[in-house]
Amino acid sequence: MTSAADCLIADIGATHARFSRFVDHGQPAEVVVLATIGFADATALVAAAMKALSLDRLDAACFAVAGPVVNDRVEVTNGELVFDATALEQTFTCPVRLVNDFVALATAIPMLEHFEVIGGDVEAGRRRGVKAVLGPGSGLGMSVLLPEGATGWRVLASEGGHTDLAPGNHLEQELLSLLMTEYGTVCWETVLSGPGLVRLHQQVCRLWGLPIESLTAEEISRRGVNADDPVCHQTLEMFFGLLGAAAGNLALMVRAEAGVYIGGGIVPSLAEFARSSPLRRRFEERAELAHLMKKIPLLLILDSYPGLVGAAACLNG
Numbered sequence: 001m002t003s004a005a006d007c008l009i010a011d012i013g014a015t016h017a018r019f020s021r022f023v024d025h026g027q028p029a030e031v032v033v034l035a036t037i038g039f040a041d042a043t044a045l046v047a048a049a050m051k052a053l054s055l056d057r058l059d060a061a062c063f064a065v066a067g068p069v070v071n072d073r074v075e076v077t078n079g080e081l082v083f084d085a086t087a088l089e090q091t092f093t094c095p096v097r098l099v100n101d102f103v104a105l106a107t108a109i110p111m112l113e114h115f116e117v118i119g120g121d122v123e124a125g126r127r128r129g130v131k132a133v134l135g136p137g138s139g140l141g142m143s144v145l146l147p148e149g150a151t152g153w154r155v156l157a158s159e160g161g162h163t164d165l166a167p168g169n170h171l172e173q174e175l176l177s178l179l180m181t182e183y184g185t186v187c188w189e190t191v192l193s194g195p196g197l198v199r200l201h202q203q204v205c206r207l208w209g210l211p212i213e214s215l216t217a218e219e220i221s222r223r224g225v226n227a228d229d230p231v232c233h234q235t236l237e238m239f240f241g242l243l244g245a246a247a248g249n250l251a252l253m254v255r256a257e258a259g260v261y262i263g264g265g266i267v268p269s270l271a272e273f274a275r276s277s278p279l280r281r282r283f284e285e286r287a288e289l290a291h292l293m294k295k296i297p298l299l300l301i302l303d304s305y306p307g308l309v310g311a312a313a314c315l316n317g
Helices: 042-052 085-092 101-111 122-126 170-183 194-208 217-224 230-254 267-276 279-284 287-293 306-316
Strands: 007-012 016-021 031-035 060-065 073-075 082-084 096-100 115-118 131-136 140-148 152-158 260-262 298-301
Touching (some): 007 306, 016 042, 042 082, 042 085, 060 085, 073 096, 082 085, 096 101, 101 131, 101 140, 101 152, 101 306, 115 122, 115 267, 194 217, 194 230, 217 230, 230 260, 230 267, 230 279, 267 298, 279 287, 279 298
Parallel strands (some): 007 060, 131 260, 260 298
Antiparallel strands (some): 016 031, 073 082, 115 298, 131 140, 140 152
């Protein structure tokens, strides 16, 4: 690694892209946030970030992108930008590493400090065991963190957000039927994401026999945190119940006894609501294995820009 001032890290989603200069083992000092949808291609986005950060050249870069990385190339899921490491290296004349955004988030977990723990054994989150990571944002990301050797970690990428939605009660079964009629295939990401929250609200309106009110995910969240707007409130309750079910499924699949970490752009900002929501109850509802689930902590990631912390670690690793 050369100078930190000449290296660029980024956490790039379908809605926003966050850029910063490389910082070794620390929080990014200056972060530039750009609207991803405002750029025609990845090169233009990176060039705009460099200009905003007063970077004339690069010695290296690591971009954590919301999508599966295949042969050093990644298309932003739910977006239009395509990142090709070879093309970016030729344009910016430096090594470029591409990683999935939730691979970066999982990589950051051992370096993060601020969590909201919801149930389970708090000490389990500090142990060197399998940890699962998921979080709704523009989509639903997932990954797994495995202990490797005495002090190291290994990250497994996942696209589990695109597995089939599994309803856990009669109301969710009705919801699934409505969603299948409108969208065909329905996965967890269909409802557990920003656009998914909007879809969920629309279907709750239909279940209640009400006209569909056009609301953004932010408006639904704001109006749903108390009972003043009962439709938005039930929408949030269902959202967190489904998230608890998805988190429980992931925890069982990988035996994540050292904790399930929830990040993304939606849930950490609703930490207080999450505590009283069905999140924890649905996480633990696992029939014969409920006793195992009760020990596993759910931890909301509250650190600022954890994806950038992970991208920096991937660049330095």
